[in-house]
Amino acid sequence: MAPGTAESEAAPGKDHAIVMKAITKQFPGVLANDHVDFFVKRGEIHALVGENGAGKSTLVNQLYGFHLPDDGKIFINGEEVFFRSPKDAIRKNIGMVHQHFMLVDNQTVTENVILGSEINLPVLKGFLDRKKARNTLVSLSKQYGLVVNPDAFIEDIPVGMQQRVEIIKTLYRGADILIFDEPTAVLTPQETEELFKVMRLLKEGGKTIVFITHKLNEVMAITDRVTVMRLGKVTGRVDTKDTNPRQLANMMVGREVLLRVEKKEHEPGDLLLEVNKLSVHDNRGLQAVKDVSLSVKEGEIVGIAGVAGNGQSELVEAITGLRKVGSGKIRMSGVDITDLSTWEIREIGLNHVPEDRLKRGLITKYPVYFNSILGKHKDEPFSKDGFLMLKNIRDYAKDLVERYDVRPRNINQLGGNLSGGNQQKLIVARELDDKPRPSRCVVVAQPTRGLDIGAIEFIHKTLISMRDQGIGILLVSMELDEIFSLSDRIIVIYEGEIMGEVKPDEITKEEVGLMMAGQRKAEEAVKWSDER
C-alpha cells in the first residue's frame, strides 16, 4: 500500500461532511470504483487526485446522484443517504461545479442560476419572480466576491465568469458541500488565483469543498487534505502539509514519474517555418490573427502561450492549410506555402498534431492500422498503382504501436475505442515518424489536453527527443506549465496579436500570465510602437 493510508481514519462521524464507504461501481468492462472509502471533514478543502480513468468522476457522480452505486454507503453529515438523481443531492445541500459548464448559452446569468429552483411570484403562482431572483443572485455574488453580470447572456461572457455563474448556481441552491471538477483546466493563472480566493472565502464561510484536479501544485497551494485514486481504488490519503508533489505523483501513477522533462540545451539549426505578418479571419469573419510573425528553426520547440480562443486555432489552421490566409506569407524552408493545400504542405514536410484529436486527428471508426497511415496513404510502400498495400500498412502499424507504446497493441482496434492518451500517442507517432517521408517540422496543438500524468510524460519525452533529432516544433498549448517545461522560446498571444517573445528561464509564469491577459512586455511595446 502506498504511504498515507495508515493515517488513522478512526470512525468517521459527526465532524465529517462526507463519508463514502466501500463504494463499488461497475460499468460494462470496467470496475470504475472498487470498494472506495472517501472521507471529507466539514469545512476543509479536500483534493481528490488521480489519473484519467482512476474513478474520480465516477465517485463524485455518485455523490451528486448522477449514478447509483452498485454497493456501498454514503453518509452526509452523519446521516445515510440514497441519491436517485441530482435533485436528491441538491436537497442535501450538495452542489457541483462541472468541468464542462452546465450552462444554457442563450439564457441570461440570472435564468441559468434559478433554473430548476425558480422563485414564483407571490400572488401569481406559476410565474417567475424575476426581480427577486435577480436580487438573490446579486447578494450572493457580493457575499463571496463572485463578480457576474446578472443580465448578460452566457454566450457573451468570458469563461472565468461562466465558472462564477456555476459556483453561484450551487450557492443559490444552498449548497454546503461544493464539488469542483477540474475547475482550473480552463483558467489563466490569474483566474486560477481569483478562483482560489473564492474557495478560501467559501471555506471561511463554513463550506466544505471537494477539489478534483490533475495539477499537483494546485493541490499543494489550496487544499487541507488529499485522497489519491488509481485504477478505481484509493491509493493514498494524506494531509497536504505532510506531502509533496513527487509523493502524490507516485501514488497516482504507481511508479516514479518525471514531473519536469529533462532536456539538453537546444542547438537550433536552419530556419524551417517562417510566418510573416500573417492575418487570418475566423468563422464569423472577424480578424482572429493580426499581423503575426514568428519562426521555427531545426531542433527547437517554440511555444505559443495564450488563453483559449485568442487566435491560436486560426493560426494553426492557417499554417497547416486548413484555413484561408487573409494576408501575409508562410514559408517552409524558403518555399512559399501560403494557401497551399494541406496535402502539398505535408509533402514539404510540415505535419500537424491537431488540437481536436477526435475530429481531426483520427477517424474513430477506422482501425488503428488505417489511422496510422492517414495522410501517408498515397505514398509507397503503403499504396501502389492506386491500391492500398494492406500487408505493408499492417506491418508498419505493428511497428509503430510498439515503438510509441500505444496500448493495447492490437492494430485492429478502432481508433475511437483507444483511451485519449493512446489516441494521442498514435497521432503523435504518425505525425512525427519519419517514414515513409521525413517529417521536418510539426505544428503540435494541445498535445496533452485531457491526458493523465503518465501519458503526458510520454508525449513530452517524445516531443523532446524529436527536437533533439532536429525536428522543429511549434507547440500551442493552454497549459502554461507545459509551455514552460518544453519550449526553448515562448511567444505569448492575446486577441490574435503577439504580446512578446520570451525565454522560459528568463521570466516567471506570473509575468507570462499578465501577457496572456493582454499586457505587452515592456520593451516589446516600445519596439512595436516604433514599428508603427
Next chain:
Amino acid sequence: MNWLEAILAILVNPIFYQLTLLAATPLIFASLGGVFSEITGVVNIALEGIMLMAAFNSVVFTYLTGNAWFGVLMAVIIGVGFTWFHAWASIRWAANQIVSAAALIIIAQGVTGFLMIPIFGHPGQTDFIGRVSPVRLEFIREVPFVGRIFGSLSPFVYMAFIAVAVTWILLYRTPLGLRMRAVGENPEAADTLGISVRKIRYFGVLMSGAMASLAGAFLSTGELGRFIEMMTHGRGFIALAAMIIGNWNPVGALGASLLFGASEAMNLQLQSSTIITVSANVKPLFNVIPFIVTLVVVGGFVGKTRPPAASGVPYEKESKN
C-alpha cells in the same frame, strides 16, 4: 402595367386582409406547435400529418354528433394521442426524429384516405358536414373597411392570436418555460439540476400535437365544413418554415405566418382578379406563390436565425465517463 394595377386593387380591398388572416390561422397554430416541440429539443416535422389527421377527425366527430366544437375537441385529443407515437419513439427510444415523424405523415395520409369509404361512403371529399360558426361583431361591422375584415371571422382566428400570447408568456415568464428552453438548449445542464428532460420533452411534443390539431381542425370544421383528402396541402411544412423564420419565438412565428398568409391571399385574389387576363391554364401556377415566398424568405433569413442547440438530438445519459 396591368399586374401592378391588379396588385394595388387587391391591396386596397379588405377581402385581401381577411383572407390573409384566414390563410395565416392554420400556419400560426402549426408553427406554434413546431416551437413547442423544438424549443424542448425534439424536431417535429410531422405537423403536416397531425394536421391532416385532425382535419379528418373533427369532421368525423362533427358528422357523428352534429356539434362542430365537439369535433374540434376530439380532433385535439386524438391528435395528441397520435403525436404521442412520435414523442415515445424519439424520447423513449432515442429514434431518429425525422424518420418517426415522417412515419406519422404517411400514416395520416393512408388512414384518412382509407377511412373515407367506410365512414362517408365515397373517397375524395365529404359533403358539407357543419362548421364552427363565425364570431359576428355587430359594432365593428358598421365601421368601413375594418368592419369588412373583422365583422365576421372564425373564432379560430382569435384563438390563434391568443395562443401566441399564451405561448409567449409560458415560454418566457414561467418556470416551466425556462425549463423547456433549457432542455432544448442544454439538456445535460437541466438534468444536473434535477429537471426531468424526459417529462419536459413529452410536454413539448404533446403540446405540439395539440397545436397542430387545432390547425388541422380549423382547415375542415373551422373554415370549409368538410374534409378533402390531402387538404393540408403542405401547410405543415410552411409552418415549419414560419417557425424557423420566426427564430423559434412565438411572436416571430406569428409574423412569419402572417407573411405566408398574405402571399396565399395574394395568390387567391390574383387568380380571381378581373384586371389581368391570363389563360385558365396558367392560373394554377399562382398556387406556387406561397412556396416561392417560402424559398426566398428561408434562403434569405435562415442563416440569421438560431435554432435550439439540442434540437433533434436525442438525450441519453452517458453510461460512463
